[in-house]
Amino acid sequence: MTTVLQDEFPLRVPFAMPDIGEAEIAEVVDTLRGGWLTTGPKVRCLEEEFAAFLGGGVHAVAVSSATAGLSLALDGAGVGAGDEVITTTYTFTATAEAAVALGARPVLVDIDPETLCVDPDAVEAVVTERTRAIVPVHMGGMACDMARILARARARGIAVIEDAAHAFPARSGECLVGSLESDAAVFSFYATKPVAAGEGGMVVTRDAAAAGRYHRRRLHGIDRDAFRRAGGALQPWAYDVVERGYKCNMGDIAASLAIVQLRRAWSMHRRRLEIATFYDGALGDLPVHLPPRPARAQDHAWHLYVIRLRDDAPATRDEFIRGMRRAGVVCGVHFIPLHRMTYWREALGHDAGAFPAAEEAFRTVVSLPIHSRMSLADQEIVANAARTLLA
Numbered sequence: 001m002t003t004v005l006q007d008e009f010p011l012r013v014p015f016a017m018p019d020i021g022e023a024e025i026a027e028v029v030d031t032l033r034g035g036w037l038t039t040g041p042k043v044r045c046l047e048e049e050f051a052a053f054l055g056g057g058v059h060a061v062a063v064s065s066a067t068a069g070l071s072l073a074l075d076g077a078g079v080g081a082g083d084e085v086i087t088t089t090y091t092f093t094a095t096a097e098a099a100v101a102l103g104a105r106p107v108l109v110d111i112d113p114e115t116l117c118v119d120p121d122a123v124e125a126v127v128t129e130r131t132r133a134i135v136p137v138h139m140g141g142m143a144c145d146m147a148r149i150l151a152r153a154r155a156r157g158i159a160v161i162e163d164a165a166h167a168f169p170a171r172s173g174e175c176l177v178g179s180l181e182s183d184a185a186v187f188s189f190y191a192t193k194p195v196a197a198g199e200g201g202m203v204v205t206r207d208a209a210a211a212g213r214y215h216r217r218r219l220h221g222i223d224r225d226a227f228r229r230a231g232g233a234l235q236p237w238a239y240d241v242v243e244r245g246y247k248c249n250m251g252d253i254a255a256s257l258a259i260v261q262l263r264r265a266w267s268m269h270r271r272r273l274e275i276a277t278f279y280d281g282a283l284g285d286l287p288v289h290l291p292p293r294p295a296r297a298q299d300h301a302w303h304l305y306v307i308r309l310r311d312d313a314p315a316t317r318d319e320f321i322r323g324m325r326r327a328g329v330v331c332g333v334h335f336i337p338l339h340r341m342t343y344w345r346e347a348l349g350h351d352a353g354a355f356p357a358a359e360e361a362f363r364t365v366v367s368l369p370i371h372s373r374m375s376l377a378d379q380e381i382v383a384n385a386a387r388t389l390l391a
């Protein structure tokens with residue numbers, strides 16, 4: 001099936017592409033030669049550099065995925081059976097799945113139609129005495145209205161765990177996402193993310209005690225990981241299980257990739273920003289709404305560049321995406337709202353009418369390719385294809 005499609009419609013610009021260079025390869029080879037593959041010196045180095053990158057005295061704990069990190073952080077905030085966790089329907093399933101994994105019930109709310117981020121008023125409307133946490137999602141790499149979300153949550157003693165899977169590096173006001181006053185922020189290093197390690201994630205918190213808990217719980221609740229024990233302890237076999245845990249530690253091979261990607265994060269971000277600025281100029285006169293943006297375009301991580309087709313566009317969303325694919329350009333849809341998914345519909349029983357802004361966004365959104373491996377020629381292929389279909 002894939003072969004037929006590729007033969008018929010050759011691929012010219014993929015939707016996403018990890019930006020892996022010789023430095024990443026060399027760092028992985030160094031790890032392979034070093035003889036320590038699981039959580040060890042590279043993970044520790046990544047955690048230190050990630051925390052320093054964000055500043056504000058945060059602690060960073062590397063995990064196997066953002067999904068696992070969200071569960072760790074919600075667990076650390078005391079979320080458990082019978083609790084409610086408020087999040088947006090306009091996200092990837094991982095956001096809500098993390099709450100269900102702890103026996104809690106996700107409560108989905110609608111988005112702001114302009115930013116596609118969770119609507120703080122909608123959050124406020126569903127808070128109950130069972131609400132234990134709010135999980136705002138920085139959609140596409142643009143920070144939510146964190147000032148309002150944090151102020152309201154603080155006033156009610158509710159934890160805030162940021163789903164920052166898309167938001168590295170991004171700013172909210174003057175602060176980098178990850179250094180705000182939430183309980184924790186969780187980043188993803190999945191293959192398509194701005195910092196890519198294949199799989200992986202980072203939980204960041206200002207709370208040293210919480211960071212210690214994440215460290216232990218990511219590895220079975222063990223008090224000293226194998227690398228610490230191997231490092232000269234007289235009894236390297238000795239360890240204790242001091243609390244319940246998970247198995248979601250990051251290994252040193254993934255950390256090797258992430259270390260180099262992190263050091264290149266600003267230059268890769270600059271490239272994404274250039275592409276976003278180019279698209280703004282090239283598509284601004286078409287019947288589309290350009291992506292939502294913070295006051296300063298550089299505060300957006302530009303993990304996604306999401307346009308919305310206006311009603312006067314000569315193509316529907318699906319016709320447009322098919323036309324782009326015929327032209328060799330792969331586009332995405334972010335997101336199919338959770339309330340449209342079989343599992344969530346059956347588990348939560350939400351009525352689609354409850355989410356008019358998410359429904360409307362879903363009907364019209366298209367994510368265009370944006371990644372730091374794209375050339376100027378690639379940008380032009382995308383823009384010209386879009387112009388041919390919509391002008």
Ligand SMILES: Cc1ncc(COP(=O)(O)O)c(C=O)c1O
Nearest residue numbers: 065066067092094165188189190
């Ligand atoms: C909004 C959001 N949250 C969480 C995740 C999960 O990230 P990971 O694949 O690292 O678990 C994703 C993945 O794409 C995502 O888009």
